[in-house]
Amino acid sequence: MIFERKNVDNDKLVSFYKALLWPRLIEEKMLILLRQGRIGKWFSGIGQEAIAVGSTLAMQPYEYILPMHRNLGVFTTRDIPLSRLMAQWQGKASGFTKGRDRSFHFGTQEYKIIGMISHLGPQMALADGIALADVLSKRKRATLVFTGEGGTSEGDFHEALNVASVWNLPVIFLIENNGYGLSTPVNEQYKCEKLSDRAIGYGIEGRTVDGNNILEVYHTISELAEDIRQNPRPVLLECMTFRMRGHEEASGVKYVPQQLFDEWKEKDPIANFEQFLLDEGVLDAEKIKVIKSGFTSMIDIQIERVFNEPDIIPDMETELADMYKPYSNPTIQPSDNKTTKRYIDAISDGLRQGMRKHPNLVLMGQDIAEYGGAFKITQGFVEEFGRERVRNTPICESGIVGAAMGLSINGYKSVVEMQFADFVTCAFNQVINNLAKTHYRWGENVDVVVRMPTGAGTGAGPFHSQSNEAWFTKTPGLKVVYPAFPSDAKGLLLAAIDDPNPVIYFEHKYLYRSISEDIADDEYTIEIGKARVVQEGTRASIITYGLGVHWALEYVKQHSDLSIEIVDLRSLQPWDKEAVEVSVKKTGKALILHEDTLTNGFGGEIAAHLAEHCFTYLDAPVMRCASMDTAIPMNKALEDQFLAKGRLAKMMEKLLSY
Template identity: 55%
Template sequence: MDVAATTDLKALYRALLLPRVIEERMLRLIRQGRLSKWFSGYGQEAIAVGCAWALEDHDYILPMHRNLGVWTTRGVPLRPLFCQLMGRAGGFTKGRDRTFHFGLPERRIIGMISHMAAMLPVACGLGLAARLKREDFVVLAFSGEGGTREGDFHEALNLAAVWKLPVIFVVENNGYGLSTPAHEAIPVEDVADAAVGYGMPGEVVDGNDVLAVIDAVRRAAERARAGEGPTLLEMKTFRMRGHEEASGTKYVPKELFEYWRKRDPIDRFEAYLERAGVLSRAERKTIRAELEAEVREATEYALAQPEVESTPEAERADLFAPPFLALRAPKPTRRELRFVDAISEALRLAMEQDERVLLMGQDIAEYGGVFKVTEGFVERFGKERVRNTPIIESGAVGAALGLAIEGFKPVVEIQYADFISCAFNQIVNNLATTHYRWGQPVNVTIRAPFGGGLGAGPFHSQSKEAWFCHVPGLKIVVPATPEDAKGLLLTAIEEPNPVLFFEHKLLYRSVRGPVPEGIYHVPLGKARVARAGTDATIVTYGVGVHWALEEAAWWAERGVSLEVIDLRTLIPWDREAVLASVQKTNRLLVLHEATRTAGFGAEIAAEIAEVAFEWLDAPPVRVAAEDLPVPFARTLEEKIFSARPRLRPALVRLLRF
């Protein structure tokens, strides 16, 4: 296509020059000591501006920190943008994150996190949303050449290709990842060559030629809108400044600067416009003066704004989106269900009630999942809503975030909770922080079958819930009964915040119980008294509830009354219920299957010792697994590793103190 013939070249020049003028202004402010930090995109403006220019307003763009031109070309007002960049009041994140680490959904821009390539799976989720909604928007996501070595790059390309998603992957190859030249990190000349491995087109583009950028992106967008899937575009450019200004550029050979200085995108476009008789030097000078005045005014405005201030209460209030409160009470009619069937029923009812609920995970469609939780679902709901994913835990969770941004309620099954470590970055750095940083609700539920007792060895038996309890922004649920499993999962699916839902594998088919029919909700953050007692309190969750109830029955035959508190939710955990029990019994034992050191029980014991010390007749006691990997041999797991044999001796010590 003839880009020049279909483009308002004067308007394009203004759009291309604006980020350069901002760059010049920011560098001047740094030299004056009025700005402390700046990630420069000087010399790379044609890529950001060209990509934004080539797309429609309803298309999504996921930029990085050298893509200022995306924000300006999309018309983001300069005053609040500069307040954001300078960390002043009036920015978009209330001072909670810097530069371009935020989203503006009204401008269809979803900003980055600092972890390279992490937003590429999110782009896949947005692209899947376009397909599911039968809408024609496409998604363009940026990565640096260094980020293409990250697993998320490959997981995202693979997922987009397998599902034929309308995603354009743009690799901004500027030659350096901080100080490491690309040739020391990448064994091929062109990153675009990777495209063939994923069955998509790949193209190398002159990233300093704004018309070439527009042409390549428009062609890729047309292909995506036609349902032909993703494209990988490698934009060759150069980083004329340091990684950030404090880094400097001493490690870059001088001849490289000279080579690329002659290929400056502004100079090249100005020369083109002059040759074409479109824009004279005098007109260019006038446009520059106008933009400089506009930028100067906006930066001075931002610098005059006060520093960001807040209160602990306000910060805590914004950590989570307002919780789901439209809770339905259970119906009186009940029937016996296994734990696994209660979970399956919750998923089925949620999907029947709301078409925005969809499932993703390995082998969950025709196979029904390794634990058969979703058996028969693909026949009932179809493969668009019951989606087998490749083996890409990080990619699947990142895609779930993209779906949530578009209003879906994705439920991701991690085949075994042990494998959740492969998605750790997406969970703790992306899902957990998004609402606090820029106010986006994140309705993502992650189901994680966990726990031991099945002789499955160190990689299929772990209890790692405490990892995530340390991360602000996540809600952690661990049900112990079929009734709670169903009611808590139905609540989690409606909750506009990320929920990790840990399901104990041992309970799936060994525990049965009464379960109400239809949809009902168990509130998050509310414990239950599983057994009332007066002599000591056992606080536990998951399989520990069943251990505690068995032990309480044994002690009851000997005249000792133990109260068992089932937390149900670890984050938030019900302090009031635990405090009320301890005030009554004056003794506390915390029990969990996970290893002892830094287990969640330590948090409960420490909290109670701190705030309820005067009620205690004995020090709090923790019962947990040995600090070892879970052994494969059943005798080793049951007799050496497991917390279960330690429970009775610990109670003896507690009661005798």
């Protein structure tokens, strides 16, 4: 192994050695504790320290790094105290996730580190968003994100590199190629000779370096980072190394040929660098002994201190409260200056006013720039706000939702347009596991709105017509709104943009150009979580939302003698339990109406709540009217049969005659 000092003086070489040795000694202590049964799990990075340490030394302390679970050296080189790391690993209250997540699955704005989730690939898109925020803010910064050779097979890898290359984002994508994905060797993971060659397909630079040589890693990333700070663009860097222990300790290493261990033991990053320093006269055996002894003592002291910390005492109120960032901005009341607007115009109006109010708000989606989006909602936005803030995206929903979260981490807001709500399946992991859980896990708000053009009635078939709100209403950490009128569409959208929590915003395509209403021209908001009684009545309550509100209004108009009350939920997470209870207690009968399928539709949750909390007020069973438990057909006659609207009259007759 050849070490090139270049401009690194002796003092710096010693600091590099200490930074390299510190995580190794911590890991050796962890393995002892694991054998003693004092800790339960460990993912070892022994033999790979030069990559984490060398790369972190090369980055500026204010630049973000997104590491993985074998990168202890990133955290220690950023000077996170071992006591805080140990508290995290042991699930103590003083850990970064307060006992809610394990290992390095956390982020910290204090140290500008954003840890991974277990799904390996999603953090790469976050790096894109973080870097985009720097570019938009004219900050000359680089972002470093790690993945493993196994992670390069995931779609998230492709999406993130493609977005970064198209947008010229200053991101270093570092592949830590350690030979195995759990037990799967590289010859079963990819066909190319070098993973860095994949850079060619994205039109970017790719390099492969010796990941066990700390100076080679340091010099390479220092050079790349300085270059892309001045000339923003992504780079793919492959660092060759070897995993000297199992995927995690319980998995063992029997599947690895012994000759590989023998070969890579000779390439140990610490032993080789130590010998280099001895040969250079920078250190001697006695100094090394003193350094190791001091570190060992510090490790023992800090670890035992954490073991003596009290265990967490569970508190339900604390856990529930931490799912969302607290937010209580006063509602902005609408002015008397009103103009008749269609549902689609109200959404466009809300977006435009949100962009004017928040200079850090970025819109992203397929074809939303000059073309104006599939439904023309953002037509004219590029002319007013520019292409930096109104961004056409490649067709990669996961990558863009991840980038939206990265923007939020680095001080921006974003609204992402799903071209159709159905397509959110391609971003499901980012929405459910990243957007929804981040505040609960480590206290970071996720300032993202995902617009969801939804619903049937247009003969668009199984992949452009689903009402998929129930996928999200059962996910803590998300807010879900579903307006039925233009006034609500604008007010709820502006409230969602203001809210620092992730909001899934459903907008019904059938309503875009079919309904109009006089709405305020100026900015106003509607509190998320508040229902509205749109029709007073005494005989029965219809609890509904979205297009279902208009079905209910049509029914009531045709049966004006029945005195039916209609409650428009407007928000589904949180939903207005109090308003629903008041209505049902008043009328004694409840019909829950929605466009989604019957089984596991959101109406089941409302029905269960009413059965539990309003049982003594009910004069009939709570009934549900929903769409068929099938996919949505394209043919109009079949679609009409599928939709709940065709069964509403019969269900109301059954309820009223009970």
